[in-house]
Amino acid sequence: MADTFSHTVPVGAPAARVWEALQDAQTWSNIGPIDAVWDSEHTADGTLARYRWSANAAGRSWKGTATTAEAHPGVRMRLDLTSSEIVGAIAVELHQDFITVSMEASPRGFLATMFWGTVKAALESGLPEQVEAFARALDGG
Amino acid sequence: MSPTRAIALVVLIGAACTSTDPVASYVEDLQAIMERLTDESSAALPPGTTPTHDAVAGVVAARRTALASLEATEPSADLAPEHLALVVVFTDFVEAATEFLDETASLDPNDFREALAASTDIDTLAGRVSAACDAIRSRARSLGHTASLEC
Secondary structure, rough: EEEEEEEEEEEOOOHHHHHHHHHHHHHHHOOOOEEEEEEEOOOOOOOOOEHHHHHEEEOOOEEEEEEEEEOOOOOOOEEEEOOEEEEEEEEEEEEEEEEEEEEEEOOHHHHHHOOOOHHHHHHHHHHHHHHHHHHHHHHHO | OOHHHHHHHHHHHHHHHOOOHHHHHHHHHHHHHHHHHHHHHHOOOOOOOOOOOOHHHHHHHHHHHHHHHHHHHHOOOHHHHHHHHHHHHHHHHHHHHHHHHOOOOOOHHHHHHHHHHHHOOOHHHHHHHHHHHHHHHHHHHOOOOOOOOOO
């Protein structure tokens, strides 16, 4: 069973602009625990298909892959996250004046389970500020 | 203010600063147990260090200590069912971790690290521990208390 966290923020940017930003893999380095992305791939219509990522939380780091699982333009985008020690998903739902970012995460393997309490707390406490910063960037702040 | 009134005021302030609410007291105890678990686990296996059998055994020992503390903690009546659920699943978790350590005791360092990576049976138990902690947080919140639990 995955742990889930979410945060909603108002955004002034139109949904089309938010959607466009979400197709840039670098955008995702500012959402959730992901601090770097690389090796992104897009489908023929320009939809972000996958990228590799690294993340840090509670003093521990991971590298993994994100794969687009849902892409409904202007409405919702969800990527599945996999790595050797953490699995989950991150989704952005777009509304007229706000966005909601949701994250699912669960540990994989013995070591990750031993430190999951700390990592989970870091993910949960960090998400609001990360999403707020993402919204400020979208609004040009 | 008379000396008597000043003393009475100090006594009142002191009483207010000490949790007499059983829910608050339980939440404080639980937070302390989990903070100690985090500190001891990180001390046994600092971030970035290679996980040896001894180091991981230290992490599991910290869990065993936390379990003993949980079992010795008297929950408030309002949180007793949630506390019992946490103790039950935490016990299962510690037993599974101990079993893993026993099974891997004779492995060389490389094989041990591979066994760590391949061991995903315990993932479900970790999810149940997490859910049990969430249930305590949720119940405490409904009772007007915020619990920050790293578990």
